[in-house]
Amino acid sequence: MRRKVTFLVSSIILLACSSAMQSTRAQVKMPQLNYRERKLTNGLRVLSAIDPASPTVAIQVWYHVGSKDDPNKRSGFAHLFEHIMFKSTKNMKSEMMDRLTEDVGGFNNAFTADDETVYFEVVPSNYLETLLWAEADRLSGLNVDDANFKSERDVVKEEYRQSVLAPPYGRFEYLLQQKSFTAHPYQRPTIGSIEDLDAASLADVQAFHATFYRPDNATLVVVGDFDQKQLDAWVDKYFGPIAKPNAPLPRVQIKEPPRKAEMRFTEHGQNVPLPAVGLTYLTPPKADADAEPLRVAEVILSGGESSRLYHSLVYEQQVAQSAGATAELREDASLFVFTANVASGKKSEDAERALLAEIKKMQDSPVSKAELDKAISQIVTNQLRERETNSGKAFALGEAAVLLGDPNRVNTDLSKLQAVTAADVQRVMKKYFTDANRLVLYYLPEATATGSNGRSGQTTRGGQGR
Amino acid sequence: MKVNKTLQLFFLALTLLGMSAIVTAQTPQGTPPPPSAPHSVQFPKPVEKTLPNGLRVIVIERSSTPLVSATLLIKNGGEVDPPQLAGLTDMTAGLLTKGTQSRSATQIAEAIEALGGSLDSGARWDASTATVGVMSSKVDPAVAILADVVRHPTFKDEEVERLRQQNLDNLTVELGEPGTIARFVAARVVFGDSPYGHPLGGTPESIARIKRDDIANFHQVFYQPDNAVLVIGGDIKAADAFALAEKYFGDWQRPFRKSVAIEESLLDIAEVKPRVLVIDKPDAGQAAVMVVRKGINRKSPDYFRGIVANSVLNGYSGRLNFEIRIKRGLSYGAGSALDARRDIGPFVASAQTKNVSGAQVADLLIGEIGRLATAPLLDAELTPRKAVLVGGFARNLEQVNGLVGQVASLAVQGLPLDDINHYINNVQVITASDVQRFAGVFLNAKESSIIIVGNAKEFLPELQKQFKNVEVIPIAELDLNSASLRKKN
Numbered sequence: 001m002r003r004k005v006t007f008l009v010s011s012i013i014l015l016a017c018s019s020a021m022q023s024t025r026a027q028v029k030m031p032q033l034n035y036r037e038r039k040l041t042n043g044l045r046v047l048s049a050i051d052p053a054s055p056t057v058a059i060q061v062w063y064h065v066g067s068k069d070d071p072n073k074r075s076g077f078a079h080l081f082e083h084i085m086f087k088s089t090k091n092m093k094s095e096m097m098d099r100l101t102e103d104v105g106g107f108n109n110a111f112t113a114d115d116e117t118v119y120f121e122v123v124p125s126n127y128l129e130t131l132l133w134a135e136a137d138r139l140s141g142l143n144v145d146d147a148n149f150k151s152e153r154d155v156v157k158e159e160y161r162q163s164v165l166a167p168p169y170g171r172f173e174y175l176l177q178q179k180s181f182t183a184h185p186y187q188r189p190t191i192g193s194i195e196d197l198d199a200a201s202l203a204d205v206q207a208f209h210a211t212f213y214r215p216d217n218a219t220l221v222v223v224g225d226f227d228q229k230q231l232d233a234w235v236d237k238y239f240g241p242i243a244k245p246n247a248p249l250p251r252v253q254i255k256e257p258p259r260k261a262e263m264r265f266t267e268h269g270q271n272v273p274l275p276a277v278g279l280t281y282l283t284p285p286k287a288d289a290d291a292e293p294l295r296v297a298e299v300i301l302s303g304g305e306s307s308r309l310y311h312s313l314v315y316e317q318q319v320a321q322s323a324g325a326t327a328e329l330r331e332d333a334s335l336f337v338f339t340a341n342v343a344s345g346k347k348s349e350d351a352e353r354a355l356l357a358e359i360k361k362m363q364d365s366p367v368s369k370a371e372l373d374k375a376i377s378q379i380v381t382n383q384l385r386e387r388e389t390n391s392g393k394a395f396a397l398g399e400a401a402v403l404l405g406d407p408n409r410v411n412t413d414l415s416k417l418q419a420v421t422a423a424d425v426q427r428v429m430k431k432y433f434t435d436a437n438r439l440v441l442y443y444l445p446e447a448t449a450t451g452s453n454g455r456s457g458q459t460t461r462g463g464q465g466r
Numbered sequence: 467m468k469v470n471k472t473l474q475l476f477f478l479a480l481t482l483l484g485m486s487a488i489v490t491a492q493t494p495q496g497t498p499p500p501p502s503a504p505h506s507v508q509f510p511k512p513v514e515k516t517l518p519n520g521l522r523v524i525v526i527e528r529s530s531t532p533l534v535s536a537t538l539l540i541k542n543g544g545e546v547d548p549p550q551l552a553g554l555t556d557m558t559a560g561l562l563t564k565g566t567q568s569r570s571a572t573q574i575a576e577a578i579e580a581l582g583g584s585l586d587s588g589a590r591w592d593a594s595t596a597t598v599g600v601m602s603s604k605v606d607p608a609v610a611i612l613a614d615v616v617r618h619p620t621f622k623d624e625e626v627e628r629l630r631q632q633n634l635d636n637l638t639v640e641l642g643e644p645g646t647i648a649r650f651v652a653a654r655v656v657f658g659d660s661p662y663g664h665p666l667g668g669t670p671e672s673i674a675r676i677k678r679d680d681i682a683n684f685h686q687v688f689y690q691p692d693n694a695v696l697v698i699g700g701d702i703k704a705a706d707a708f709a710l711a712e713k714y715f716g717d718w719q720r721p722f723r724k725s726v727a728i729e730e731s732l733l734d735i736a737e738v739k740p741r742v743l744v745i746d747k748p749d750a751g752q753a754a755v756m757v758v759r760k761g762i763n764r765k766s767p768d769y770f771r772g773i774v775a776n777s778v779l780n781g782y783s784g785r786l787n788f789e790i791r792i793k794r795g796l797s798y799g800a801g802s803a804l805d806a807r808r809d810i811g812p813f814v815a816s817a818q819t820k821n822v823s824g825a826q827v828a829d830l831l832i833g834e835i836g837r838l839a840t841a842p843l844l845d846a847e848l849t850p851r852k853a854v855l856v857g858g859f860a861r862n863l864e865q866v867n868g869l870v871g872q873v874a875s876l877a878v879q880g881l882p883l884d885d886i887n888h889y890i891n892n893v894q895v896i897t898a899s900d901v902q903r904f905a906g907v908f909l910n911a912k913e914s915s916i917i918i919v920g921n922a923k924e925f926l927p928e929l930q931k932q933f934k935n936v937e938v939i940p941i942a943e944l945d946l947n948s949a950s951l952r953k954k955n
Contacts, residue, residue: 031531053530054864055505091496095792098783100498103850105857122861126502133498154795158752162798162818165751168642225505270749273642274635304584305563306575315571318628321635344635370580377582381533381601388531388865 030380033387033410035397036228038235042244043216046235047397047407049223051390056106057125057224058390061135062398064219065212066115067190068252068332074200076192079112080156081208085119086110087148089138094148100127100134114186115331116402122391125225129234136238139218142209149202160191169341171269172276172443179265180280180335180439184256216244221398224390256282256333263439272445274321275348279338279355280439283432286329287404290431292416293424294327294336299375300367300425301325301338301358306374308358309338318343319350331403336432348442362429366422376418383414509863512873512883513704517711519720520692524877525707526699526869534605534700535870537597538616539878541695542688543589545661545809551676552947553668556589557629558684562596563587564625566618571625574615583608587615591662592808593878594688599867602701606710609698613714616689626678633673637665644754644919645818647745650946652758655915656812658738658949669946691718695877699870741915742933743951746922747941753824753920754816757831759913761813764806764879771904774896776804777851778838779815784851785834786815796823800831808879813909824918824925829932832911839905843898856890 035049070077087094101108106123119138121131164170174189181187220239222231259282284290301308302325305315313320320340328335338359340351386392401407514524540559547554563585564571578585583600585608596616600608640646650665657663664672696715698707740759762772779786780802790800800817815835819827862868863886876883885892918925922938930936945953 054860055507056861056864095783099850102781102783102854104501105853105860107857107861124501124504124857126504130498130501137496151793151795155791155798158791158796158819159798161752161820166644166754166818168639170751271642271751273638304575304579306572306579311572311575314632315628318631321632321639341635341639343631344638374576374580374582377601378579379582381582381584381599384531384533384601385599385865385867388533389861 030384030414031387033393033397035407035410037401037407038232040215040235040240042240042242043214044235044239044242045219045401046239047219047221047401048226048228048231049393049397050226050228051223051393052225054390055125055225056122056390057128057131057222057226058120058122058394059128059131059135060118060120060221060394060398061139062219062221062402063117063119063213064115064217064402065117066113067188067192068114068185069212069250070185070188070192071204071208073196074192074204075188075196076156076160076190077196077200077204077208078117079190079192080153080197080200081205082110082112082117082119083152083156084142084144084149084205085138087152088143088145090141090143091137092134097121097134097138100130112190114190118395118398120391120394122224122389128222128226128231132234132238135220136242139213139215139239140242142205144202144205146202149205153197153200156191157194157197160194160197163191168269168271168273169276169443172267172272172278172339172441175265175267175443176278176280176337176339176441177335179263179441180282180337181256181333184254184333185252186256186330186333210245211247211250214245214249215239215242217249219398219402221394221401223394223397252332258282259437259439261436264442265440266442266444268444268446270446272443274344275342275351275445276443277340277342277348277351277355278439278441278443279352280441281336281432281434281437283327283334283336285333286331290428291327291329291334292413293420293428294334294432295329295379296372296375296417296420297362297425297429298325298327298336299378300371301362303375303378308361309340309355312358313340313351313354314343317350317354319346319354323351323355348444352440352442359429359433363426363433366426369422372420372422372425376420379417380414507860509886510869511887514883515708517691517716519716519718520690521711521715521718522695522877523708523711523715524695524697524873524883525702525704526697526873527702527704528699528866528869529701531866532602532701533599533866534602534608534698534702535597535599535866536605536609536612536696536698537595537870537874538612539695539697539874540594540688541592541693541878543591543593544664544666545591545807546688547661547664547668549659549664550672551668551680552664552672553633553666554676554680554684555594555688556667557626557633557673557676558621558681559587559589559594559596560629560633561621561625561681562615562619564629565620565622566614567620568618569611569614574611578608578611581608585611585615589666591666591811593874595874597870605702609710609714613718616694617715617718619685621678621681621685623678626676626681630673630676633667634670637667637670637673644747644750644752645816647747647941647944648754648756648816648917648919649814651743651745651917651919651944651951652756652812652814652915654946654949654951655741655743655917656738656758656760662807662809662811663949665946671947686721691715691720695874697870697874697877699873700866738949740913742929742936743915743917744922744926744929744936744938745917745919745941745944746938747919748921748923750821750920752818753821753827753918753925754818755824755827755831756917757815757828757835757911757914758917759813759909759915760810761804762806762908763810764808765881766806768904768908769806770892771896771900772804772806772908773855774848774852774893775838775901775904775909776802776813777855778843778848778901779834781851781854783854785838786817786831789830789834790817790819790827794830796820796827796830800827802835821921821924824920825928825932828916828918828929832914832916835905835909835914836911838909839902843901845898848896848898848901852893852896855893859889859893 323340400409581604587596802815805811
């Protein structure tokens with residue numbers, strides 16, 4: 001199955017990369033993203049890039065806080081808080097952000113992921129100053145009442161139902177993340193749980209804002225049709241006066257320990273049309289040098305109908321209705337995730353065996369030059385598409401700065417990807433895709449819970465190897 | 467050939483004056499700085515020519531990103547499916563990429579993906595499409611593949627069976643989702659046994675009935691150059707694009723047979739009566755609530771009145787989401803869509819909510835739709851809702867795919883391509899009384915049906931208090947093949 005992350009983690013897949021391309025792989029000249037970086041004395045980082053192609057401007061504020069920073073027993077809080085940021089602030093009443101964007105032909109939204117929370121707008125460029133004022137205002141302080149808080153919490157509970165309970169595989173994806181981490185707070189899915197959401201209070205909101213919503217934990221990104229001097233003056237005027245707190249910024253210190261033996265789980269659901277199988281492997285953080293070969297492996301395994309998983313599992317063997325692989329890159333520890341929806345008439349075991357066979361093939365022999373070139377071409381084209389708009393360029397800049405620690409990676413990562421060799425891909429496949437580093441989750445229809453296949457609804461832990 | 471028209475009125479009418487008044491009316495608060503003078507926007511102008519075989523070729527130049535998108539449209543979609551063979555059009559389009567006289571399915575996928583590109587084919591209402599997207603340096607081989615799959619598919623038995631099985635499995639998954647079930651049911655409720663009434667991809671029963679020969683015949687009848695439009699957009703010169711069209715589609719023979727009539731009305735929905743229908747799915751994690759009725763066709767003189775009326779209801783700050791999500795926290799999102807097709811399409815208002823609030827949300831949807839015709843609509847509300855339409859339209863055209871998609875839609879509906887340069891003005895001239903008149907005539911709630919898919923015992927008693935004739939169909943007895951929607955025992 002396609003891993004469609006819920007809206008809150010957003011579907012923005014940012015292949016951070018770019019820059020001039022040589023080599024025979026693609027003759028296209030990748031446009032450089034010429035950005036400017038500033039830092040205010042209060043610690044706010046400002047990245048800007050001019051592109052006057054359309055009379056719009058994209059404004060984003062990236063806060064380096066995500067669901068891994070949810071307070072104790074408040075899973076889902078960082079995301080709930082993101083919703084609250086659209087309620088009353090120091091100088092704005094509830095939903096005023098919509099008046100300033102939607103009502104003038106622009107739009108706004110936000111997403112919360114494991115490591116970051118991003119607020120973004122696109123507006124006609126003559127509204128740039130207005131939006132800078134508004135973003136500075138909600139960074140300065142919130143002014144939410146209890147009625148607003150509770151009603152928005154109900155919205156988030158409906159979001160939970162819509163993304164986890166209503167879709168046939170919503171709970172499967174939820175469980176897959178929950179079980180894949182044993183110590184790190186990544187084990188709490190971003191959407192959280194109904195009980196923890198119910199426990200959240202207005203006091204938690206104020207504390208969270210004070211702790212994480214500060215200029216030295218924020219990156220402002222502006223891309224589009226504007227004048228640089230004017231932008232700098234407006235940023236100084238609206239963001240400059242916001243004080244930087246003295247308290248240190250708390251950072252997650254917990255490390256996810258290496259896996260020692262295969263973990264296997266079987267879960268049942270009420271509304272499961274076809275069984276699903278998920279495998280996860282623990283891989284290094286997003287900024288690690290092995291991230292590039294893993295991303296190339298992802299495309300070889302899962303990019304399009306000529307990819308190995310589609311061709312083998314869906315097309316040739318017809319053991320899966322759909323199959324995919326995703327390098328879920330995170331700041332502290334990543335997962336490489338395989339999922340398959342089992343085709344009707346086939347068994348979960350068949351799908352698992354087929355997935356493992358494809359992994360083994362990548363370990364046993366290097367991918368061909370043609371396959372490698374194809375993967376790189378796909379990555380390049382995707383990147384071009386993602387950077388067609390001001391908004392897409394701003395996401396690429398924010399991602400490089402906040403999650404990779406260097407905005408210039410927006411222009412240098414593509415050459416790193418192009419330098420990936422077949423031997424690199426084989427090396428990471430052997431290094432990380434071991435039996436001991438594997439988690440297996442079977443997600444089965446309720447009816448088979450009492451079936452005769454020997455599996456109970458019980459969770460079994462421990463390494464049975466293969 | 468790029469640009470031509472400067473649309474100065476882009477965001478002209480949109481100022482923030484009204485807003486600062488709202489803010490100061492509350493407790494004294496700071497006010498946002500006002501906007502500066504608006505900047506103008508320019509859309510590229512499509513150019514076109516018709517090849518001797520009747521193929522209409524349209525080109526839109528946009529060189530800002532080195533990408534090209536090319537889409538070949540057949541001017542018929544799921545509406546021409548024979549009643550017993552629902553899904554035939556979709557299956558035919560899906561099989562285009564699964565093997566031609568010179569390439570296997572695997573070779574097609576490898577060829578396009580080696581270019582870094584994508585190739586998709588499928589059917590929708592009113593059209594079947596095949597689309598390639600690639601870097602502009604690879605456009606020639608990509609269009610070669612596009613032409614091959616459209617003109618020379620082989621529909622091998624093995625591929626037909628494979629796709630049939632995949633479609634059946636997909637449908638099994640889709641029928642696990644309350645929102646999807648509600649959409650399928652809504653089509654039957656609005657269109658009965660008429661051509662827009664069935665699921666586009668077919669039902670489990672109809673998919674099983676489709677034979678290889680049905681598919682090959684369908685292709686022979688409908689996939690003809692004079693029943694097709696080729697739209698190429700992006701970083702390519704018009705002359706080069708026309709040359710590519712000649713090279714790969716120029717020798718596509720126009721058949722001797724008379725070409726298929728496509729403009730006639732297929733619809734007969736006068737007899738369809740409003741219903742209040744519950745699909746009982748006890749394991750549903752949420753209830754999907756819909757209010758549906760027939761809307762308008764794309765060429766209707768009321769089209770722009772209609773989309774502006776819909777915009778008052780739809781969108782984040784539209785009335786439906788405001789009442790249901792923002793004010794009451796009853797849903798993650800509520801909205802509506804006026805789907806104007808070659809024939810009359812549906813108007814759908816929808817939201818998902820916890821099962822126990824199903825009846826309340828239905829009541830709110832109905833109430834807001836009704837209020838559109840009766841309660842005052844001030845310019846302070848209407849102007850922003852028009853801005854939403856205009857802004858969304860302009861943003862969509864920023865991307866090559868959006869540009870090609872918009873122009874392709876106009877072509878398929880037989881509308882002037884230059885309409886993309888009149889859209890903004892056509893929206894801006896609509897007045898509040900236009901909207902209210904439209905709502906009174908075309909969105910009358912009394913002629914609407916209500917559909918709720920969810921765990922009935924949690925909302926049925928409440929719903930029955932509001933409506934007398936509630937039909938309840940247990941999910942196991944749901945039959946998407948007929949207007950009754952109930953399996954015959």
